[in-house]
Amino acid sequence: MSPGLPPGHAAELPDVTEGAAAARAIPDATVARLSTYLRALGALAGSTATVSSDALARLAGVNAGLLRKDLSYLGSYGIRGVGYDITTLTDQISRTLGLTGGRAVAVVGVGNLGQALAGYAGFGSRGFRIAALLDADLARVGQVVHGLPVRHIDDLAEVVRNELISIAMLATPATVAQRVCDQLVAVGVTSILNFAPVVLSVPSQVDVRKVDLAGELQILSFHEHRKARDVNTGGPAVAPLATGVRA
């Protein structure tokens, strides 16, 4: 399962009884891939007007049928015999992901990792703006990091209100993560990207996704371990230097 959301957390788009584009439920797995499709479309923009599911799927590293199925949840935007109009599809995916406004995001915890998040160049082009940095450490408060002043966590309510923040990235030490998370929820933040290695408890209307850096390495370590053992035991051999998926 994808990290973060509780299993079976289906994105229920109930049938809109009247009005435009009756939206169907979009599976979690599909939502997670939309962002990859959007990136691939961005890479194509300018070079061609349309793209086939086959070509786009190759760029995104997925099966073409799966791509078509995913896109079919958004509506019917392809042209049989031709493909998908890149501009139209980009717009539709952006709209579905709610990226049309340019969302304000707060970074909470401005240590080693939080500072990197504050300066990460990849957010702006993909629909987000780092609108505030917050920390509890008075030695950090007032410092300017990547052009933004660090605010004290006690100002959280005011900052969230003024900057219209609904998404926060939580990069505090693990020991205080749940407490800070509670504060975020209390002031109305409803989506949290959690970098602290703890399982957060939140009310059901709040979405949490996690980025567990050491956890990711541990998963890779498992596969390293298995590969090393396979070499020794002559286990399931992988063709040495198989050509692999050229996306």
Next chain:
Amino acid sequence: MSPGLPPGHAAELPDVTEGAAAARAIPDATVARLSTYLRALGALAGSTATVSSDALARLAGVNAGLLRKDLSYLGSYGIRGVGYDITTLTDQISRTLGLTGGRAVAVVGVGNLGQALAGYAGFGSRGFRIAALLDADLARVGQVVHGLPVRHIDDLAEVVRNELISIAMLATPATVAQRVCDQLVAVGVTSILNFAPVVLSVPSQVDVRKVDLAGELQILSFHEHRKARDVNTGGPAVAPLATGVRA
């Protein structure tokens, strides 16, 4: 599915015909959760000798039956009527994840994000050691970052050989990520944690997992969008301030 590995990439532990502990195949989804269980066990260590699947599952934020099923893939280490011995279970999971050596990891691309990875405190306690930093920028080469000198990417083969590196974190600009990835593969790196927002192509014996920061925010944005719409349309109401999962 969890990001990174191609779908259906089952962790095949074929039946060992003779010798200790006949290992069964461990599902990808299970492997991804083992790291969470290990963390929860770490939090319990010292306070009690044993823990029930119910208590551990609550800490890990999963269903108790699922936890027992996951652990059953490693073997039969629980005691009916009692629970799991924390030390034994910790050892078994660590062994399964291949964490017993302390693995050397390289950071490739020592920019904004790479520097934060180099200094991230959470790796050491969870089985990893940042053993090398590499970059192509001559202005960075030679600088000491979090105690380690930045080496030139041309020294990659030597560094990987000397430090016995098999896992790399890739934090270069997206434009050069595939090229650097190819270099990593060429010198024998077989696991890559990719932070660049591109789909990497690798031979089949190489494992790639991705951390797509903006992508994670886009998934949260989708849910924000849905929640905002639900408020307006009076759609599927979430009980305001439902108590949620206290882990």
Next chain:
DNA sequence: TAGATTGTTAATCGATTAACAATC
């Protein structure tokens, strides 16, 4: 028209849950 490609269906596969017999 003929070729290309979508949108969708049915089949398959994998993951999760509920339930309970086994057993400490």
Next chain:
DNA sequence: TAGATTGTTAATCGATTAACAATC
């Protein structure tokens, strides 16, 4: 023994794939 808790089975659920009719 009685109560607690594991390990496993069967049922369910969700996600992916293969295949193809619809149609540009």
